[in-house]
Amino acid sequence: xxxxxxxxxxxxxxxxxxxxxxxxxxxxxxxxxxxxxxxxxxxxxxxxxxxxxxxxxxxxxxxxxxxxxxxxxxxxxxxxxxxxxxxxxxxxxxxxxxxxxxxxxxxxxxxxxxxxxxxxxxxxxxxxxxxxxxxxxxxxxxxxxxxxxxxxxxxxxxxxxxxxxxxxxxxxxxxxxxxxxxxxxxxxxxxxxxxxxxxxxxxxxxxxxxxxxxxxxxxxxxxxxxxxxxxxxxxxxxxxxxxxxxxxxxxxxxxxxxxxxxxxxxxxxxxxxxxxxxxxxxxxxxxxxxxxxxxxxxxxxxxxxxxxxxxxxxxxxxxxxxxxxxxxxxxxxxxxxxxxxxxxxxxxxxxxxxxxxxxxxxxxxxxxxxxxxxxxxxxxxxxxxxxxxxxxxxxxxxxxxxxxxxxxxxxxxxxxxxxxxxxxxxxxxxxxxxxxxxxxxxxxxxxxxxxxxxxxxxxxxxxxxxxxxxxxxxxxxxxxxxxxxxxxxxxxxxxxxxxxxxxxxxxxxxxxxxxxxxxxxxxxxxxxxxxxxxxxxxxxxxxxxxxxxxxxxxxxxxxxxxxxxxxxxxxxxxxxxxxxxxxxxxxxxxxxxxxxxxxxxxxxxxxxxxx
Amino acid sequence: xxxxxxxxxxxxxxxxxxxxxxxxxxxxxxxxxxxxxxxxxxxxxxxxxxxxxxxxxxxxxxxxxxxxxxxxxxxxxxxxxxxxxxxxxxxxxxxxxxxxxxxxxxxxxxxxxxxxxxxxxxxxxxxxxxxxxxxxxxxxxxxxxxxxxxxxxxxxxxxxxxxxxxxxxxxxxxxxxxxxxxxxxxxxxxxxxxxxxxxxxxxxxxxxxxxxxxxxxxxxxxxxxxxxxxxxxxxxxxxxxxxxxxxxxxxxxxxxxxxxxxxxxxxxxxxxxxxxxxxxxxxxxxxxxxxxxxxxxxxxxxxxxxxxxxxxxxxxxxxxx
Numbered sequence: 001x002x003x004x005x006x007x008x009x010x011x012x013x014x015x016x017x018x019x020x021x022x023x024x025x026x027x028x029x030x031x032x033x034x035x036x037x038x039x040x041x042x043x044x045x046x047x048x049x050x051x052x053x054x055x056x057x058x059x060x061x062x063x064x065x066x067x068x069x070x071x072x073x074x075x076x077x078x079x080x081x082x083x084x085x086x087x088x089x090x091x092x093x094x095x096x097x098x099x100x101x102x103x104x105x106x107x108x109x110x111x112x113x114x115x116x117x118x119x120x121x122x123x124x125x126x127x128x129x130x131x132x133x134x135x136x137x138x139x140x141x142x143x144x145x146x147x148x149x150x151x152x153x154x155x156x157x158x159x160x161x162x163x164x165x166x167x168x169x170x171x172x173x174x175x176x177x178x179x180x181x182x183x184x185x186x187x188x189x190x191x192x193x194x195x196x197x198x199x200x201x202x203x204x205x206x207x208x209x210x211x212x213x214x215x216x217x218x219x220x221x222x223x224x225x226x227x228x229x230x231x232x233x234x235x236x237x238x239x240x241x242x243x244x245x246x247x248x249x250x251x252x253x254x255x256x257x258x259x260x261x262x263x264x265x266x267x268x269x270x271x272x273x274x275x276x277x278x279x280x281x282x283x284x285x286x287x288x289x290x291x292x293x294x295x296x297x298x299x300x301x302x303x304x305x306x307x308x309x310x311x312x313x314x315x316x317x318x319x320x321x322x323x324x325x326x327x328x329x330x331x332x333x334x335x336x337x338x339x340x341x342x343x344x345x346x347x348x349x350x351x352x353x354x355x356x357x358x359x360x361x362x363x364x365x366x367x368x369x370x371x372x373x374x375x376x377x378x379x380x381x382x383x384x385x386x387x388x389x390x391x392x393x394x395x396x397x398x399x400x401x402x403x404x405x406x407x408x409x410x411x412x413x414x415x416x417x418x419x420x421x422x423x424x425x426x427x428x429x430x431x432x433x434x435x436x437x438x439x440x441x442x443x444x445x446x447x448x449x450x451x452x453x454x455x456x457x458x459x460x461x462x463x464x465x466x467x468x469x470x471x472x473x474x475x476x477x478x479x480x481x482x483x484x485x486x487x488x489x490x491x492x493x494x495x496x497x498x499x500x501x502x503x504x505x506x507x508x509x510x511x512x513x514x515x516x517x518x519x520x521x522x523x524x525x526x527x528x529x530x531x532x533x534x535x536x537x538x539x540x541x542x543x544x545x546x547x548x549x550x551x552x553x554x555x556x557x558x559x560x561x562x563x564x565x566x567x568x569x570x571x572x573x574x575x576x577x578x579x580x581x582x583x584x585x586x587x588x589x590x591x592x593x594x595x596x597x598x599x600x601x602x603x604x605x606x607x608x609x610x611x
Numbered sequence: 612x613x614x615x616x617x618x619x620x621x622x623x624x625x626x627x628x629x630x631x632x633x634x635x636x637x638x639x640x641x642x643x644x645x646x647x648x649x650x651x652x653x654x655x656x657x658x659x660x661x662x663x664x665x666x667x668x669x670x671x672x673x674x675x676x677x678x679x680x681x682x683x684x685x686x687x688x689x690x691x692x693x694x695x696x697x698x699x700x701x702x703x704x705x706x707x708x709x710x711x712x713x714x715x716x717x718x719x720x721x722x723x724x725x726x727x728x729x730x731x732x733x734x735x736x737x738x739x740x741x742x743x744x745x746x747x748x749x750x751x752x753x754x755x756x757x758x759x760x761x762x763x764x765x766x767x768x769x770x771x772x773x774x775x776x777x778x779x780x781x782x783x784x785x786x787x788x789x790x791x792x793x794x795x796x797x798x799x800x801x802x803x804x805x806x807x808x809x810x811x812x813x814x815x816x817x818x819x820x821x822x823x824x825x826x827x828x829x830x831x832x833x834x835x836x837x838x839x840x841x842x843x844x845x846x847x848x849x850x851x852x853x854x855x856x857x858x859x860x861x862x863x864x865x866x867x868x869x870x871x872x873x874x875x876x877x878x879x880x881x882x883x884x885x886x887x888x889x890x891x892x893x894x895x896x897x898x899x900x901x902x903x904x905x906x907x908x909x910x911x912x913x914x915x916x917x918x919x920x921x922x923x924x925x926x927x928x929x930x931x932x
Contacts, residue, residue, distance in 0.1 A: 022877060022891065023891050024891065025878060025880065025889050025891040025897045026629075026630055026880065027880055027881070027889065028636040029635060031616065031632070031636060032889070033632055035630050035641075037628055037629075052620055052623045052627065054630045054639065055617070055618050055619075056615070056616055056617035056619065056653065057615050058616045385836070388835045388836040392835075392884050393883070393884070395634075396635055396636070398636070423725065430681065434682060434683075434701070
């Protein structure tokens with residue numbers, strides 16, 4: 001039964017608003033078709049002018065963004081590199097590697113953001129500009145979330161460094177700062193604190209740090225109580241802030257962009273040695289205090305909160321819902337999986353969360369005319385269903401150019417996807433035949449091991465030969481090699497061409513034997529025998545005797561086989577009476593030539609030198 | 612997010628009954644009550660009319676593209692009791708075969724997996740199902756299953772090709788032994804599964820009962836290599852069922868109710884990797900359903916018809932979240 005986690009997204013298709021019509025739907029390989037229709041099939045109905053439009057609708061249109069394409073390309077390289085990281089490396093070095101990967105992903109997001117920002121500014125059309133800006137905010141949010149995940153899940157910063165990382169995190173994302181307040185609210189003090197704490201050497205224990213901080217905190221308190229700042233309310237409130245007074249801090253709310261900024265500042269002044277597991281308490285209260293009941297949390301807030309609660313699955317789930325494409329969750333989840341953080345969250349069909357997301361993402365890539373190639377690598381790293389998904393998707397890639405077709409075939413061949421290879425070769429063979437490129441058609445049928453089609457194409461070649469008197473694509477036919485065995489007709493084609501070659505090289509005896517064998521072995525189709533016998537004529541008329549007596553008898557037999565058997569359905573459609581005459585004349589000529597040859601052969605063989 | 616990327620003006624003069632993308636998403640075939648079948652080239656967001664095919668004498672209900680390895684071939688079926696197969700030869704589309712063996716409207720046509728050759732199933736209001744099989748050189752062989760469904764057959768859908776045992780490189784000329792199966796839905800409220808016997812005859816293999824009114828559509832899900840088979844069905848009774856069969860012999864099918872709509876459900880169709888089911892009909896909407904992480908089916912999108920602006924998307928632009 002359906003369990004809705006939230007309302008499904010509603011997409012309105014414009015059209016005539018009629019209560020009486022329904023929508024017709026079809027799946028394309030990467031898109032959907034919808035149109036207005038009336039399903040109730042009435043036999044006789046007056047012409048109803050419906051909406052004649054078909055709407056082609058697509059999900060994941062992000063693949064079409066030129067700027068995001070860089071994101072897809074570069075993150076693809078990082079992804080592939082990550083999959084290859086040695087499993088053996090453990091402990092610190094592995095963690096360092098994973099952190100590096102995470103930082104790489106983030107820098108790619110930032111680069112994309114920067115470029116989109118430039119485009120947004122330069123945009124002439126304000127609507128366009130707004131759309132780009134909105135995309136920039138989305139990317140910024142993605143980087144924010146990723147960064148936090150990196151700190152909490154990958155870096156796994158302990159108490160102490162944790163706060164510093166969080167300070168960096170906030171600083172990176174909060175742009176508006178000014179003057180003294182800025183000092184207090186985080187930008188300069190960390191430096192002082194850094195010096196104070198003497199990091200990154202980390203030579204002090206947490207307890208030592210806490211003691212030092214306590215000492216400083218007490219001093220501040222003393223100053224406040226002594227009224228040192230009584231004359232200057234501004235400084236006094238500053239001192240209160242530094243003592244972690246929430247109310248004082250909240251008074252500066254306009255300078256705090258958001259609740260996590262508030263959170264980190266609070267922590268800085270009240271609990272700098274916060275432990276990771278304590279974070280979510282502070283986070284929740286910060287959120288509540290900051291929003292103050294004015295508004296509810298936004299999706300981004302929920303995601304960050306889930307992160308502070310170390311609920312990785314919730315983070316992934318919320319991100320999947322909030323973001324329009326799978327890029328973010330797919331790559332982040334994959335990375336977290338490499339950190340061994342995901343419990344095997346088995347899906348009903350046996351795949352796990354990581355694979356589920358990667359399959360979705362990669363499927364989206366296949367909708368694009370060149371990004372699909374990236375998708376291949378993603379499928380390769382999905383052990384359960386990656387292969388079958390690849391098989392289903394790769395067959396749908398339009399093979400508009402030979403180059404693209406070869407690329408697709410290479411991919412299939414490397415993975416031993418023999419069915420797909422065969423199918424693609426058959427498609428290409430058919431296309432070639434339709435465009436009259438017989439040589440190409442033949443190569444493809446051979447590659448597809450499609451005997452039936454090879455026969456069809458060979459027939460076409462032979463038909464061409466009969467009509468024009470010459471072969472096209474001689475190179476191909478001459479070099480068939482063992483492929484010739486694919487079909488009888490193909491073998492015949494190859495051998496027939498060989499006959500012509502032998503004749504051209506004046507190797508008449510060999511040519512003659514071959515010609516005869518083509519008929520006696522039944523490889524030559526009956527319809528072609530007349531042509532073959534006619535080809536024998538010049539050999540029969542040579543000065544020297546080429547066909548032996550025995551061979552001549554066999555030829556005569558063939559001729560008789562051919563001529564008695566009539567009337568039979570004509571091979572050429574609708575032969576006219578004149579054709580009959582031509583046929584009769586040919587037969588007569590052959591009989592004469594054969595008889596003459598027989599006579600000469602007998603004589604030759606009868607004399608002493610004859611062989 | 613779902614966005615309109617192209618709008619094709621078919622210029623049909625009457626109600627459109629079906630629109631189908633070809634294998635690659637480059638061509639679109641449509642058919643209408645105006646008795647015509649039209650084919651458009653829709654690459655790169657454009658639309659070019661390639662063919663306007665006339666030949667039917669009544670509303671045309673469905674079109675179906677054959678696998679591209681057989682060339683450019685389209686089948687259409689109509690109220691006029693005919694099934695017509697169209698083929699592109701030398702750049703022009705022509706009628707290549709016309710089948711008139713039914714006594715009543717032909718409601719549904721479906722091409723079999725390409726592994727079986729060029730084979731078309733047709734379901735008709737006369738209750739019969741015909742199987743048209745191309746034998747080469749312009750010859751089509753016909754097999755008919757009479758009284759497949761009492762009152763009428765509304766839908767036919769083929770099972771994906773599965774070879775018993777492994778498919779090792781077959782020597783050329785030898786056909787592997789496929790067990791051909793398809794599903795049909797009819798006015799007897801039943802879904803029937805049909806199997807081809809060794810003697811080439813078609814036999815009823817299974818009867819799936821769950822609907823309380825006419826079955827309007829059946830869709831056999833593409834295979835993703837798992838031993839389970841899945842069929843979706845929808846009916847006049849407003850229900851959509853997902854049927855699954857776990858054993859390889861295909862004997863026990865269990866239905867699961869996806870949803871009960873308030874109105875007739877007309878069509879169900881699977882995406883190419885079978886992970887999303889589209890349901891059209893009730894409430895003038897198309898809903899998309901997906902199996903979630905824990906095996907529950909949930910509605911992920913509502914594609915609705917109505918007034919309202921939809922921004923056209925061009926490269927580089929992005930919808931606001």
